[in-house]
Amino acid sequence: MSHNLFVGCGNMGSAMVAGWLLANENPGDYTALRPSGRSVPGIRTIQRLGEIDRAPDRLILGFKPQQLRALAPDVARWVTRDTMIVSMLAGADVATLGRLFPGARAIVRVMPNLPVAVRRGVLPLYTPAHEDKALQAELQPWFSMLGFAPWCASEEEFGAIGFVAGSTPAYVARFIDAFAKAGEGRGLDPGLALTAAREAVLGSAWLGATTGEPMAELARRVTSPNGTTEAGLKVLDADLPGLVDRTLAAATRRSAEMAAEIRGEPLQ
């Protein structure tokens, strides 16, 4: 069995651990390094790398991207030709990771989103070792336990899917809250408004995923000619596409800035 060591296991690392444990993975195959010592539910938690009891087969980088250059030398001492580096760090490209961990068996990037905790995540994958089908075959079932885990043909494609899905739980949470607040503004009990908005978003996404129909068709089936939805969509459609585009553009710009920071380049 592979030993999977998280170096840094906060919001995202513990969401992944929760998903794997939900999929009946063996807790003994997982270790989390957390300097705070706060335990990650269900698995062994250590405070220093020196406490590991066996070499990691997969070393999962789960700290903040800004810490990469400071932490890499210490982490690299545990990397052998058999160790795979799995990085979830936003903005840390494979060229930088390859320079910091030159002896690793492989470098794999993953950009998970929070619903991995309930095995409904989106987690694009990228490795420069495209031709290494054995590597991909080894990792695919492991990552697929957490949700939709497509291999990307290029790091650009990986970045783009990451921007669509990685932060989306935060965007959707805002969207649901906005509907709930609008309901409250119309006199609804806050709890009732939130549950109604959340279930409506969940049910709509579920329906779309079940039927596989285009989203435009799903919307058409809701929209009676000259009805209430049509009146609402006229307002939403005027702003939403531009708003989403500007949202992703801001995240993309920040990712490029973080990548430059990680490489040690001066900010533009």
Ligand SMILES: NC(=O)C1=CN([C@@H]2O[C@H](COP(=O)(O)OP(=O)(O)OC[C@H]3O[C@@H](n4cnc5c(N)ncnc54)[C@H](O)[C@@H]3O)[C@@H](O)[C@H]2O)C=CC1
């Ligand atoms: N939160 C999210 O939805 C997503 C996060 N990510 C990436 O995941 C990474 C972690 O993000 P979060 O979990 O949100 O942050 P977080 O702040 O919740 O977790 C970071 C973890 O790093 C640990 N840490 C701090 N100093 C350390 C050290 N010296 N050695 C080892 N571990 C140390 C902290 O104790 C903490 O557990 C980031 O690189 C981020 O880009 C990627 C996709 C989505």
Ligand SMILES: O=C(O)[C@@H]1CCC=N1
């Ligand atoms: O905000 C961040 O930097 C991370 C990367 C994608 C989602 N959260």
